[in-house]
Structures are given as C-alpha cells and as structure tokens.
Amino acid sequence: MSVTYGALIRRATQEVALGSVTLHSEPPNSPEAGRDLLGGYHDLLRALARHTHQLLAPHLQPGSPLPPSPDRAERTALALADELTHLAGRRSLATHRSARANHWRAAALAVGAAGDLLATHADRSGLPRSPDLLGGLASRDVRHDALAHLGDLTATVLGSTDELARRLVQAGLFPSAVRGRLPDSITAEVLARESAQHGGPGIEAGLDELRTARPAIDRTHPLAELGDRMAHLRRYAWAGTQATFPSVDDLKVFAVLGVAVHTHAEAIARRTSTMSGDERLLGDVDGTLMPRSRLWRAVATGLQPWQTAERDHPAVVGHARRVRALLAEVAPIGDQRIGAGVLPARELAQALRAAVQVTDAISVWNAATLDGLPRSRVTMPARALTGDQVTDDPTLTAAKLANRRIEVPRIGYIGLRETYAALSGAVHPRIGLVEPALAAALARSEGHQGFGVEVMQRL
C-alpha cells in the first residue's frame, strides 16, 4: 500500500501533538537532551518552510504559460516561510541526534516526505508525470487548502515556543543561549494564523504592516523594549476599533495588560514615594494607580464569561505576554529593589509613566471596540446576568433559569461601557462626573465574591 500526501501530513499533525504532550509529561532532563529537542524543533520549522516553497514552485503548477503571480494567501505563506527560515537559523553541524524519541523531528520527516511525494508528480521542466498533478496542485483552491493546513500546523508548533524555552533552561541550557536560538516569533505567529484562516474571516491588517513587528523592537535594553512593545499594543488597540468582527479575547488581553501595568507601577510608586522630581513615579498611588488597576481588573472579570467566534490576535497576545515579563524584570512587585537592581529610577519612572499613558489610550479604543462587539455575536451564560437585568425580560429570565448560553443582551454591555468610561476619564453618563463614578465602582467591587459580571452591572 502506498503512502498518500494526506497520510503524511496527518502523521506530521499527530507528531506535533505528541511533541507538546511529551514536552509536558517527559521534559528533557539534560543539556544534551535539550539540544536534541531544540534541533528537532528547528528541523520542523525548516521543513515547513521548504514545503511551502514546494507547494508554490512554478514547475508544480502546470497549465500557465507564465509563472503565476502569487495571490494574497500565497504571499502570506511565502512570507511565513521566510520568517520560519529566519527563526530556525543555520543548521548546527554539532547537533547530536540521540536515540530518544523526538516527535518534532519525526514531524519534520513526515512533512519532508510529503514534499518528496509531490515532487514525483512532475519533472524539472514542469511537465506532469501523472494526471493527479493536473487535477491537484494545478488548482489554486487545492494549494490554498494545503497552505492553510500548513499554517495551522505552524501556529501550533510556534505555540510551544515559550514552554520549550522554559524546559530547555530547566534542562541546563544557558538562558542567553536559549533566547538566542528561540528568537521572538510574533511575526511568524501572525502570518501562520493569517495563513490558516485565509478562507474565513482573516486578520484585518495588511501584510506589509504585519511584517514590521520584528525589526521595530529594540531588544537591547528592557525599558526600550517595553516602550516599543507598548507602542505596538497601542496600534493594535486602535486597529481593533476598525475591525469588522472584533474579538472579545483581545479585549481580555488588554484588560489584563491594564491590570499588570498599573499593579507594577503602583509597586514602584510606593517604593519611590520619598523621592522627588522625575525619580518619583506619579505620586498619586491611592488616587490614580490603584483605582485604575481595580477598574481594569473589573473589566477583565466582566469580560471573562463572554465569547466570540473571533480568536485573539497573536501579536496582541505575544506583545502583552512579553510586556508582563519585562514588567516583572524592571519593576518587580514583591521586591524592594527599584527594578532589576541597576536601572536608574528616573528612566524607570519615565517608562512606567509612558506605559500607564498608553493603557489610558487603549481604554478609549477598547471602549469603541466594545461597541462593535455585537457584530461578532458575543455569547455568555445567561446565569451570569443579574436578577435586575432579567426581571423585565421573560425571555432572559427563562434563559437564566434554564442555564442557557445566550447572545449578550444590550443590558449586559452597560456596566462594562461605564467602567471603560471611568477608566478613560470620560464623563459619566448618569452622574456627570468622573471621580464619583470611579469611587462608586470601586466601593461596590470591594469584597465582592460572586460573578464578576455582577460587579460590573451594579455600577
């Protein structure tokens, strides 16, 4: 029985899943095992890049008198292949291949074999050796489906990068060496997601714009990197307001970012409260930082039960995750040092002040995105609605009693909208003032133990 292309890609998919499960259940236990695992991971990235080029090779696309110009989906796939080649780096001649099972290397072998199988259907001049080629790869739809699956596979592999880095350090590799061999993969993640869903609603950003993520981040200094990543997040928050189908997950990520920035800034502000001038962060810890931190937390809690069909934007998640790590490094919460032990207080204060200001801008755009969320059909458990919210609506009352999942009703947006308004400093629609709204919101959220949604809706 001969092996099919589908069976080989299927095998690669299963090996990728086994790679993730094994990384958790049987992590590498020595530097040598760690290097072998890393080698398999890079082999897989190279194999995925090479396979993309094979799918789009002109000599495998007969029927066109001229080399076909790639369309958007194909350009995305080619950009992803370039990015994967960059991430994999040069193949190390010193890579030791142990006898221990390496599922990522097995996946790379399966992807490579699938490419070899394709190559047998045409000769080097582009003439088909089999009728299957004309019926298969000559069809742009068939190529797009294959590229979409490769994108999905790649997104899954890249999703293991953080865990792999952690396990490699635990296995005994130097953190600096691990960082060097596993560079920032946000651009590749964005392209992989775009590639995977080219047939459905895509990420609404131009390809050229997406590729700026890698070169525009200064990673030579943590405060510079913090500023660059916050600037990217600011831009993505604005882009969310333009999205036809916004994602509630992006709003959740921004809310947690708001909590993180304010909590770390609050910790530093308390430590620097005796300083003066530019070295002092903001001074108004109890009046500004802490209340806004709590409001961001209330937003996160209120959004938690909501879901849309639109997933998060990989760049939003990636930058926010990195910002969290940078904040822990430069402005540790439970540490009495000012930050990383060596950072000048004035520069740290400026960076945190700027980060806080970015979250203020983000809150304004997130509020606008919230208004567009109904286009994405947001659902929630009816149980999360309060009695007051359902009392005048028999349909909602029945849904709450039956514990059904429902589309978030208009009344469900009110509390969140008002909390965003309080965060961004907008005038409260009912009270007319910002601070009373803020104070009332906090007074009610303090000590609340129930559904977060209830916190929001009582504001």
Next chain:
Amino acid sequence: MTTSWTQPARELASEARGWAGVWTLTYATGLALQRLAAVEGWDDDLTLTYAGLDVALATSELAWADPSEPAQAGPVDLGPLAPLERRAAIGAVLQLLGSDLELLSALVTDPTTSGGRVLSGTRALGLLIGAERSLRASWS
C-alpha cells in the same frame, strides 16, 4: 484541606467526557480563576489573573474547533466561595485543571481525532499547561 469548591470540582471532573467535557472543565476553571482573582488581596502577584487569561484563550481555541460545543455544554461555576480559603480554592482549581489536561492529552493523541481538532486542542493544551504551572508554583 477542603473548601466549598472541593466537592463540585471533584464531581465535574468525574463526569467530564470527550470534547464537551474538556470544554466544560476549561470554562469552569476560567470562571473560578476570575472569581479568585477578584477577591481583595488574593492575587497580589497577578498569578490568578494571568492564569485566568490563559484559560480563557484556551476556551476560545476549543470553541474555534467546534463552535457548537459551547452551545451544547451548560456553563458551570463552582458555587459560592467562603472567604479565607485561598489555598484550598486554588487546590480545587488545580484538581479541575489536572483532570482537564489528562482528558485533553488523551483526545489530541487519539488517532481517530480529526487533524483540525488535534491542532486546536494542542494549542489549548499549551495554554492550560502554562496556567497549571504558574498556579502550582503559587500554591506550593
């Protein structure tokens, strides 16, 4: 050490089957974490907030693979939580997460699972593993 959440978490875990079971366990874990994070003074190091976000993103990955699943599975929360039970409550959440990871690992490595589900399930698995690790570090 037990809490008002211990028994509901145990029952949820024992009843969970298949992809619907994974979705229910994941969703319940996300709600529970946000409730814990909202308690004053329980999340000073942000562990619960960060873990809650990872679990929320994992829930979306699972829903992406089969949008009908959330509609079929009833939303579940673990009921009221008495104060002064932080450690025990996190223990109950870890119990849920552990069952979730075990069930999901079995599903993504099952040869009969479709390719798309294997991939989205694997991405969800990665997020849940990260949440479990940070929670366990905060708990121990």
